[in-house]
Amino acid sequence: MKGLDLERLQAYLDSPPLTGTMFAGGRSNLTYAVTDGTHRWVLRRPPLGHVLPTAHDMAREHKVLAALSAAGFPVPRPVRLCTDIEVIGTPFYLMEHVDGTIFRDAAMIEKVDFRALTLTLVDTLADLHALDPAAIGLGDFGRPEGFNARQVRRWKQQLDASRSRELSGIEELHARLAIDIPAGGSGTVVHGDFRLDNVLISDDLRVNAVLDWEMSTLGDPLSDLALMLVYAGRPLLEHDGRPIAPIDIPGHPSLDEMVTRYAARSGRDVRDLHWYVAFAAFKLAVILEGVHYRYTKGQTVGSGFDTVGAMVPALVEQGHRALEGH
Structure with missing residues (x-):
């Protein structure tokens, strides 16, 4: 899958085989639904190629999600932050999958x-x-x-x-x-x-x-x-x-x-x-x-x-x- 190597992610998580799909609609950071058949996560990573200074900072996103979810504000709970670019080629983080509808139509x-x-x-x-x-x-x-x-x-x-x-x-x-x-x-x-x-x-x-x-x-x-x-x-x-x-x-x-x-x-x-x-x-x-x-x-x-x-x-x-x- 473009932008996400599921085999390398599976090895990093030490999980059963993973499947994933990319969410449509994103214009900047790339977002994927990932599952091992039992657990569901959402993975966020920076866009391919051109990255502007200060933009697409995975650690910042992870930090604000952790704080807001603990405060009771409605955001997905972050699960894991990875800053090691050797894993999938870029920093990323995983968060819980939240059900709901995004109104685009x-x-x-x-x-x-x-x-x-x-x-x-x-x-x-x-x-x-x-x-x-x-x-x-x-x-x-x-x-x-x-x-x-x-x-x-x-x-x-x-x-x-x-x-x-x-x-x-x-x-x-x-x-x-x-x-x-x-x-x-x-x-x-x-x-x-x-x-x-x-x-x-x-x-x-x-x-x-x-x-x-x-x-x-x-x-x-x-x-x-x-x-x-x-x-x-x-x-x-x-x-x-x-x-x-x-x-x-x-x-x-x-x-x-x-x-x-x-x-x-x-x-x-x-x-x-x-x-x-x-x-x-x-x-x-x-x-x-x-x-x-x-x-x-x-x-x-x-x-x-x-x-x-x-x-x-x-x-x-x-x-x-x-x-x-x-």
Whole structure:
């Protein structure tokens, strides 16, 4: 299997013969379901080829999962971290397999109360931001002071590291973001990529587990909220074989309702949210440009990567519009 040598993993675990499949939908770290016939695990490893600095850190993912699961927040429980690259060629970790549904298809969503599901996600994000990092063992997981300014610099560096073509307006968007950066409040654990298809949902629409913690750190919680809003308007789902944005599906609450719900549950001031939305659009544009870069180099695994690059210009435009109050 591309990206995972099951025989070497079996020898490392001293287990019965293993079988595995790769989960679809991932655009960065690679994720596999693995079983020995009795036990089920999920394995996470970095992507093939091009790896940006500070990205795809398996030890960080393992640490945040361990802390959050111990605190009772819905995440998979980590089982084992391996930093020895001799095992499968890269660091990886195993976590427990959690049952649940990832909603990627509009036909699935139309069968449930989508408004209730979306507001549950908003509540879950607010609950994450309510956790005291020091109290759960994550006091050293990041530097909240100056978080927004560092993020503006960091994602510009990530863009430069993945640049393979000209992108109209993206340099100007970065410059506009850097002019008036919100100081932000006290830091919380932030997920960094919180969206509908990064969450496992139970049959009764509870959150069984929040997935994909590769960009988590201590930082400004409004960055998570803004990215969630940007994702709501992006084509994450499939409808009759065509991409569709979650907000275009009947039942999805308005963005204003999501913001109001978050503000009420968290008690946070959301008046500067337009800047955060603009930055979220810039960040997502850079992430997708990195995926596009790996696709052009033949370093992606799976399908759907050929359309990623076309999403970037619209995000750049959205960032500019957000700064103008739209």
